[in-house]
Structure formats: C-alpha cells, structure tokens
Amino acid sequence: MNVANVAPAIRLAATLLPALMGLCVASGAVAQTIYVSNEKDNTLSVIDGKTMAVTDTIKVGKRPRGITLSKDGTQLFICASDDHAVQVLDLATKKLVHNLPSGEDPEQFALSPDGKSLFIANEDSNIVTVVDVPSRKVAFQVDVGVEPEGMDVSPDGRWGVNTSETTSMVHWIDMEKRAVVDNTLVGPRPRYAQFTKDGSQLWVSSEIGGTVSVIDSATRKVQKVVDFHIKGIAKDRIQPVGVKLTDDGRYAFVALGPANHVAVVDAKSFEVKDYLLVGRRVWQMALTPDQKTLYTTNGVSGDVSVIDVDSLKVTKSVKVGRYPWGVAVKG
Amino acid sequence: MNSLVNGLGAKGWWVAFQGIVAREVLRFVHQRERFLGALVRPLVWLFVFAAGFRAALGIAIIPPYETYIPYEVYIVPGLIGMIQLFNGMQGSLSMVYDREMGSMRVLLTSPLPRGFLLVARLLGGVVVSVLQVAAFLLIVRLYGIDLPAWAPLTVLPALLLNGLMLGALGMVLASTIRQLENFAGVMNFVVFPLFFLSSALYPLYRMEEAGELLWWLCSLNPFTHGVELIRFALYGQVDGQALAVVTGATLLFAALAVRGYSPARGMGSRAPSAG
Numbered sequence: 020m021n022v023a024n025v026a027p028a029i030r031l032a033a034t035l036l037p038a039l040m041g042l043c044v045a046s047g048a049v050a051q052t053i054y055v056s057n058e059k060d061n062t063l064s065v066i067d068g069k070t071m072a073v074t075d076t077i078k079v080g081k082r083p084r085g086i087t088l089s090k091d092g093t094q095l096f097i098c099a100s101d102d103h104a105v106q107v108l109d110l111a112t113k114k115l116v117h118n119l120p121s122g123e124d125p126e127q128f129a130l131s132p133d134g135k136s137l138f139i140a141n142e143d144s145n146i147v148t149v150v151d152v153p154s155r156k157v158a159f160q161v162d163v164g165v166e167p168e169g170m171d172v173s174p175d176g177r178w179g180v181n182t183s184e185t186t187s188m189v190h191w192i193d194m195e196k197r198a199v200v201d202n203t204l205v206g207p208r209p210r211y212a213q214f215t216k217d218g219s220q221l222w223v224s225s226e227i228g229g230t231v232s233v234i235d236s237a238t239r240k241v242q243k244v245v246d247f248h249i250k251g252i253a254k255d256r257i258q259p260v261g262v263k264l265t266d267d268g269r270y271a272f273v274a275l276g277p278a279n280h281v282a283v284v285d286a287k288s289f290e291v292k293d294y295l296l297v298g299r300r301v302w303q304m305a306l307t308p309d310q311k312t313l314y315t316t317n318g319v320s321g322d323v324s325v326i327d328v329d330s331l332k333v334t335k336s337v338k339v340g341r342y343p344w345g346v347a348v349k350g
Numbered sequence: 351m352n353s354l355v356n357g358l359g360a361k362g363w364w365v366a367f368q369g370i371v372a373r374e375v376l377r378f379v380h381q382r383e384r385f386l387g388a389l390v391r392p393l394v395w396l397f398v399f400a401a402g403f404r405a406a407l408g409i410a411i412i413p414p415y416e417t418y419i420p421y422e423v424y425i426v427p428g429l430i431g432m433i434q435l436f437n438g439m440q441g442s443l444s445m446v447y448d449r450e451m452g453s454m455r456v457l458l459t460s461p462l463p464r465g466f467l468l469v470a471r472l473l474g475g476v477v478v479s480v481l482q483v484a485a486f487l488l489i490v491r492l493y494g495i496d497l498p499a500w501a502p503l504t505v506l507p508a509l510l511l512n513g514l515m516l517g518a519l520g521m522v523l524a525s526t527i528r529q530l531e532n533f534a535g536v537m538n539f540v541v542f543p544l545f546f547l548s549s550a551l552y553p554l555y556r557m558e559e560a561g562e563l564l565w566w567l568c569s570l571n572p573f574t575h576g577v578e579l580i581r582f583a584l585y586g587q588v589d590g591q592a593l594a595v596v597t598g599a600t601l602l603f604a605a606l607a608v609r610g611y612s613p614a615r616g617m618g619s620r621a622p623s624a625g
Contacts, residue, residue, distance in 0.1 A: 252407065279407045279418070296408050296418050320410075324417055332496070336417040 051307055052110075052349045053314055054095055055323055056083035057340030063097070063108070064323075064339035068307070068348070071325065071337055077113050080106050085127040085303075086345035089152075090134030095347060098125040098139070105139060105150070110349065120157050122148035127211075129170040129179070138179045138192075140167040147181050147192065159197045163190045169212040169223065173236065182209035182223055189223055191239060201239050205232040210260045211303075215268065215286075222271055224259035231259055231273055233289065243289045245273075252278050261303040265310050265328065272313055272326075274301040281315055281324075283331055295333050297324035302343070308350030316343035366462050367470045374474025377444070378481070384440070388482045391436065392429035393489060399551075400425045412553055414585040422495050427581035428550025430483050430505070431512065431573060437479035438516030439541055441472075443533055445524040458611070465608045468521065472604075475520070476513035483509055501584045508583035512576035515596050518603035525610025548574040549581075572599040 051068030061083060065075040080099025083106075087096050095108040096119070105119040105128065122141035125148075129138045136158060137150045145165055151158045164183025167190075172179050179192035187209060191201040206228020213222050220242070221234040233243040247257050258276035264286060265271075271284040280294040281301060298317025301324070305314050313326040317336070323343060325335045378384060400422045408418035415423075448454040460467060487502055498504075523536055545551075547567045554574070558565040568574050575595040582589040 296420060298418060299407070320418075322411075333417045336411055 051312075053305070053323070054086060054347045054349070055314075055316060055339050055343045056086045056097060056345040057321075058082055058084055058318070058342040058344040060340035060342075062340050063095075064343070065113075066323065066337055066339070068312075071335055073337065073339060075113065076340065077108070079108065079115065080104060084344045085125070086347045087128065087130055088347050088349060090130065092349055096128065096130070096137065098128060098345075100124050100126055100142075105137065117155065119150050119152065119155055120148070121150065122146060122157075122160065127168055127170050129172050131172045131179075132174055132176050136172075138170045138172060138181070140170050140181055142166055142168065145183070147179070147190075149179070149197075161190075161192050161197065161199060163192075163199060164188050164202075168210055171212045171214050171221070173214050173221075174216065174218040178236070180212050180214075180221060182212050184208045184210065184226075187225070187228075189221065189234065189239075203232075203234055203239050203241065205234075205241065206230045206244070211262050213262050213264055215264055216266045217268075222262050222264060224262050224273060226258045226260060226276065229254060229257045229259065231262060231271070231284070245271075245284055245289050245291065247273070247275060247278075247282050247291060247294075249275075249278055249280055249294050252280075261301075261315070263304045263306055263313060265306065267310070270328070272304055274304055274315055276300055276302065277319075279317075281313075281326065293331055295326060295331065297326075297333055298322045298336055303345050305346040305348045307348050312348075314346050314348060316346050318342045318344065363462060363466070366460060366467070367473075370457070370467065370470040371474040371477055374441075374471070374478055375481075378478045385482070385485075388433060388436065388440075389485055389489070392432055392486055395429055395432070396422065396425065396490070396493070409553065410555075412555065414582045414587045414589075422493075424553070425551065426490055426495060426497070427584060428548070428577050430486065430509070430580050431548070431550050431577040432545060433482050433486060434479045434509065434513050434516050434576070435541060435545060435573060437475060437482060438513070438520040439523075439536065440520075441475035441517050442520030442524040442527075442536070443530075445471075445521065446527050446530050446533065449524075450530060464611055468607060468611060469604070472514060472517040472521065472607075475517045476510060479513045479517075480506070480509050497584055498586060500586060504586045505580060505583045508579045511593075511596050511600060512579060515572060515576060515600040515603060518600055518607050521607035522603050522610055525607060544571060544573040547571050548577055550574075550577045572596065575599075 053066040055064040061081055063077040063079050064073050067074045079097055081101035083097050084100050085098040093110055097106045099106050103123050105121040105125055106115050107117050109116045121139050124141055124143040125139045126142045127140050135152050137152055139148045141148055147161045147163050147167055149158045163181050164186025166184035167181050168184050169182035177194055181190045187207050189203040190199045193200045205223050206225025208225055208227040209223050210226045211224045219236055221236055223232045231245040232241045235242045257278045259273050260276050261274035263272045268286050271286045273282040275282055277300050279299050281297055282291050283293045285292050297315050298320035300319040302316045302318050311328050313328055315324045321341055322336045322338045324333050327334050403421050409424055548571050554568055557568050575592040578589050579592040579596050
C-alpha cells in the first residue's frame with residue numbers, strides 16, 4: 020500500500036468513527052423519563068434518561084413514597100402518605116389532577132394487569148384498600164397482618180399479594196372472593212413482593228431477616244431462601260428492601276438498604292452473582308421498559324444510581340431531593 | 351564550541367538523545383530487582399493497605415468519578431503517582447552515583463548544551479517510569495479494578511508531565527546532595543511529606559475535615575496536583591488547575607536543575623575535588 024492509498028483510508032476512518040460512536044450512543048438512549056419521589060422534600064424529581072440530568076422538580080403531597088405509572092403511561096400515581104391520599108399526576112401538564120381514595124397512610128401499591136384496580140397497603144390500619152381507578156371509588160378493603168407494606172398483583176390478575184412487616188407473612192388475596200385465602204410465613208419484616216413475568220414465583224424481601232424468599236405460586240410455599248454476604252460489611256447492615264426481576268427471567272436485583280449495594284441474583288440458580296456499589300441506604304428500583312437500565316433510589320445520600328444491566332456496572336449517580344423513595348420509568 | 355555543535359547536525363542531537371534514554375532504559379532492564387521493587391511497592395499498598403481500608407460502603411462522589419467507588423479504585427492514581435515519585439528519586443540517586451563514579455562528567459563533556467543533556471536524561475527516567483506504570487496497570491486490571499478501556503492511553507500525557515516534574519525535582523535534589531550517604535535524608539524529608547501530604551491516599555475533603563493547615567499543605571503540594579492530573583486523565587478528562595500547577599512546577603524545577611549543574615556554580619564547581 021503506498022502513501023496515496025493510505026490518506027483516503029484514514030479520511031474514511033475519520034468520518035466513520037464518530038458516526039459509529041454516535042450510533043452506539045443513540046441506540047442506548049431511547050427518550051426515557053425517570054420519576055423519583057422525594058420523601059422529605061414532598062417533591063418529585065424528573066430525570067431525562069438521555070442526559071441523566073434533573074430537568075424538573077414537581078411539588079406533590081406530603082411524604083410521597085410509592086409511585087407507579089398508569090398502564091397507558093400518561094399518569095403517575097403517587098402515595099402521599101401523610102396526606103392519606105393517592106395523588107394522580109398528569110405527566111403532560113405536570114399537574115396534579117385529582118386524588119384517589121386510599122385509606123390511611125398509603126405506602127406502597129400495585130396496579131392490576133388491566134390497569135383498573137389499584138391495590139394499596141395502608142400501613143397504619145392493617146388493611147389493603149382496592150380502588151377502582153376509572154370510577155375513583157374504593158372497590159373493597161381486606162384485613163391483613165400488622166403493618167402492611169409490599170404489594171403486587173399476579174400477571175393473570177388472580178392474586179393480589181400483600182406482605183405485613185410485623186406479622187412477617189405474605190397474604191394471598193383471592194380476587195374473586197375478595198378475601199385472604201392463604202398466608203405464607205417468610206423472614207422477619209417483609210418489605211417488597213414481586214411476581215415473575217409468568218407468575219410462577221413470587222419473590223419477597225425480608226429486611227430484618229436479611230434474605231429474599233422465593234415462593235412457588237402454585238403451592239404458595241417457600242421454595243428457596245436467598246442469603247447475602249458482602250465482604251467487609253456487617254450482616255445486620257444487609258437489609259433487603261426493593262426487588263426487581265428482569266422479564267427474561269435472567270436476573271433478580273435486590274436493594275440491600277444500608278449496605279449500599281444492589282445484589283445481582285441469577286434468577287434460575289438463585290446464586291448471588293455480584294454486589295454493585297450504589298449510594299447510601301438503597302431502597303427501591305425500577306427497570307426501563309427495554310430492560311437495559313436499572314435505577315435505584317438511595318435515601319440517605321439523596322441520589323439515584325444508574326446501573327447498566329448488560330455489563331452489570333454502576334455508570335452514574337444523579338443527585339435528586341432529600342430521601343428519594345420511589346422510582347418509575349416512562350419509556 | 352558552537353561550531354562543533356552546529357557541525358553535529360540534527361542527527362548528532364538525536365544520537366545523543368537516544369543514547370542517553372537507551373542507557374536509562376537499559377540500566378532499568380538490567381536491574382530486575384529494581385523493576386520488581388518498583389512494582390511491589392504500589393502493589394503492597396493496593397493489596398494490603400487498600401484492602402484493610404476497604405471502605406466497602408463507598409467513598410462519596412468527587413470528580414472525575416460519576417458514582418460511588420470502593421477505596422481500591424480511589425487509590426490507583428495515587429499509586430501511579432507513587433511509582434513516578436520513587437522513580438524520580440531513583441533518578442536522583444543514580445545521578446549522585448554517576449557523579450561519584452565519574453560517568454556524569456563523561457556525559458557533560460559532550461559538546462551539546464548542558465540543558466539538552468539534562469532534559470534527555472530526564473526523559474530517559476520518564477520512559478522508565480511509564481514502563482513501570484504500564485506493568486502496574488496491567489496487574490490492576492487483572493486484579494479486577496475497573497478503569498475505562500482507554501485509560502492506559504489517555505493517561506500517557508499526564509504520566510509524561512508528572513514524570514518530568516518529579517524527575518526535575520530529583521535532579522534539583524541531586525545537585526544539592528554531595529554524597530550518596532545523604533540520600534536517606536531525602537527520603538525522610540522529601541518523599542514521605544510529598545506522598546502523605548497529598549491526595550494520593552485520601553480525598554482532600556477528608557483533609558479539610560482533619561484540619562485547615564493540613565488541607566493547605568496538601569493543596570500546595572505539587573504532587574497532589576500530579577496525582578489529580580493522572581486521576582482525571584485516567585477518565586479521559588483534564589483538570590485545568592492541576593495541569594497549570596504541574597506545568598509551572600516542572601518549568602521551575604527544570605530551571606533550578608539546569609542552574610544547579612551550570613559550571614559556574616553547583617556541582618560543576620565542586621567536581622574538581624575528585625580530580
């Protein structure tokens with residue numbers, strides 16, 4: 020190859036390289052918006068998924084904790100715990116449009132697969148309130164254990180599950196009978212529950228027990244207990260709270276609270292693959308719809324950590340308000 | 351003498367430059383113990399000190415880091431700086447040795463300008479330190495510490511500048527030391543304060559918490575800025591303040607070194623006592 024041939028080749032490379040790099044960046048960033056509830060600020064931080072910068076802070080009700088998107092993605096439901104209401108935020112106008120009746124002190128909730136029923140855990144009154152979203156009316160209430168917290172609905176809509184912190188149980192609410200028909204004992208202080216995509220398993224975290232219980236949905240018996248150990252961190256600091264399962268059944272991510280780490284669990288073998296360092300007192304998490312990115316709320320350090328699911332690396336931490344609690348991603 | 355220099359031409363300068371650099375590299379390659387020593391020192395810090403210090407709960411976010419990091423990640427740029435610091439002092443030690451053995455005089459009898467010869471000798475030392483850092487970075491990667499893929503390349507300019515600064519400092523010291531035996535004093539009064547009063551082992555905000563005076567000493571220490579320059583360069587960024595301080599310090603030390611070796615004063619005037 021003589022010199023005359025090399026020059027155009029270099030020029031070609033010089034034009035192609037930035038284009039290729041641009042492509043890589045573009046494919047990783049579909050316009051996504053991340054919403055984070057700040058428990059102590061009574062606000063919602065809005066993060067642009069592309070620039071990873073906080074673009075807006077919206078004033079909401081007192082002590083916002085659990086948040087979730089409506090099925091069509093146009094509204095955000097917010098548990099305003101100290102206002103004893105679930106607030107509905109219109110995402111286009113960024114205005115609170117109305118409240119849903121919620122019972123006392125709503126902390127967490129789950130939306131039924133059809134998007135019509137909202138299952139709300141009322142921490143102080145030991146009940147679960149089911150709200151019919153279109154009519155904005157309470158459909159029914161169910162008595163559960165002491166300090167209800169975690170909530171989820173099975174993908175087929177048959178079960179509503181609730182965990183009660185003090186009773187350390189999972190309560191299985193039969194949707195047709197509108198009553199608790201079974202209970203499963205798990206580790207102390209269960210905080211969060213999530214069904215697998217196919218509904219065959221329910222993963223429940225136990226904050227004081229320091230474990231995650233995997234329950235077989237058919238028998239409603241604990242099938243496996245996942246334990247966590249991080250070198251250099253005392254066992255009692257490892258307090259599992261939020262759990263997120265990937266749709267492909269590959270990973271379960273478990274937020275370990277004051278241990279400042281997110282555990283990556285192989286969802287098939289139940290082995291812990293890795294522990295990822297994030298901010299202080301990591302609480303809840305949300306996956307992007309494309310399942311490529313996981314966001315964690317870190318309460319004490321007041322930020323949100325961004326985890327790349329493919330490489331299992333923490334890429335960034337973004338400052339938000341005081342005590343970020345819930346997080347939801349709009350794709 | 352001027353005509354002699356002109357007569358050498360560019361090639362002559364290049365041959366001299368190559369010769370001096372190659373001699374430094376050769377000297378290094380032939381001393382396997384020195385290579386091992388240069389590697390073992392930072393690795394002991396990494397595997398023992400950093401492991402004991404672990405900070406498994408994470409270090410608060412400071413630029414250029416974008417998220418929480420364990421202590422092992424924080425200490426890497428400081429240990430790279432340490433490699434270069436010791437290398438610079440080693441250069442100063444070998445310069446004192448060369449002077450005692452007389453090979454320094456052979457070098458300085460070259461018709462090329464003294465400044466050029468000293469800079470060539472300096473660059474020889476920097477090349478050696480870059481080789482040491484490359485080996486260290488390889489082990490760091492094998493150990494499982496995450497650095498950007500391009501870090502070994504982006505850090506090069508910072509290594510060059512920091513190596514020049516510390517090498518020049520070593521030369522200044524060498525020009526003031528009369529005997530090899532005095533070298534231990536250099537370690538106590540130069541290397542340790544430079545290393546410990548810097549951001550190599552702990553972030554500067556920690557120093558600020560410990561005391562205003564300590565923080566000031568650390569901020570004034572050029573080695574702090576060398577370490578920060580390396581830290582940012584590893585992540586493909588430039589710390590403007592560090593760059594300015596390191597460049598300024600390099601020029602200052604180089605000027606002092608050239609002055610220290612001028613025949614009118616410094617070493618040249620002392621040398622005849624040997625003859």
